[in-house]
Amino acid sequence: MVDAITTTEATSRATASRTSLVSNFETFLQLLTAQLKNQDPLSPLDSNEFTAQLTQMTGVEQQLLTNDLLTSLLAAQQGTGLGGATNYIGKEATAAWSVTTLDEGKANWTYELGASASSATLSVLDSEGKVVWTGPAPDRTTGTHGFVWDGKTTAGGQLPDGGVYSLKITAKNGTNDVAAQVLTQGRVSGVELYDGVPYLTIGGSIVPVSSVIALDEYEAPAPVTTPVPATPTA
Known part of the structure; x- marks a missing residue:
């Protein structure tokens, strides 16, 4: 199995590799200079050997340039990812994501059913995966439905704001899932x-862009106008 690495990890590895190459390159130049200074005038360095050493030095220099280019490409890719994500700001997004925070005594989710269910149970889990609340889903019909949790455990205790929680749903129609x-x-x-x-x-949630499954333009609610009573005539 091949593990994927992030842009940050790749940049770090490239930087470490460059540092090692620079150190080796400088050591190589020092050794080569010392060899030329201390060679026997009656038996100078063989031209073929000298050419081979110069070729090795050129290869190290090219590797340094390659690493610099790789680091630049990774930095550009990282900037492009963030820049592209800014295009989502201000839009209505739907993400397949179940994690949010408890804020002002409530947490909001949306759940979707592919078909009407005879029973549907919602469970709220804390950051350690422990179920803190469970109960029946408020709507068991096909489609999307909102759910607001008041931050209370099944036993009735109130949990503090700032906690991270996720929602899980189990729905059945008879014995079928x-x-x-x-x-x-x-x-x-x-x-x-x-x-x-x-x-x-998105609200109290921080979701990866890869989890977004729908995106729409934000429509501001229509302003509410209060009718002005007519001025009575004399």
Whole structure:
């Protein structure tokens, strides 16, 4: 199995490799200079051997240039990823993501059912994967439905703001499982970069761009106008 590496890791490895090459290159030049200074005038350095050493030195120099180019490409790729993510700001996004934070005593999710279910159970898990609340889903019909958790455990205790929680749904129609998923929906308010990967801020959630499955233009709500009563005539 081949493990993927992030842009940050790749840049770090390239930088470390360059440092090692620079050290070896400088040592090589020092040894070559010392060899030329101390060679026997009656038995000078063989031209073929000298040419071979120069060729080796040129190869090291080319490797240094290659590493510099690689580092530049990785930096450009990282900047492009963040720059591309900024295009999401201000738009309505839907992400297949179940993690959010408890803020002002509530956490918001959206869940989707592929078909109507005879039973559907929601479970809220803390950052350690422990179930802190469980209960029936408020709507078991086909489609997407909103769910707001009040931050209370199944036993009734109130959890403090700032905790990270995820939602899990289990739905059945009789004995058959119903396809279901948890979504995060909302307007994108910002972007961040973690280990070279761009993330979007959607409400209380920070989701990777790769989890976004739908994107729409944000439509501001229509202003509410209050009718002005007519002025009575004399």
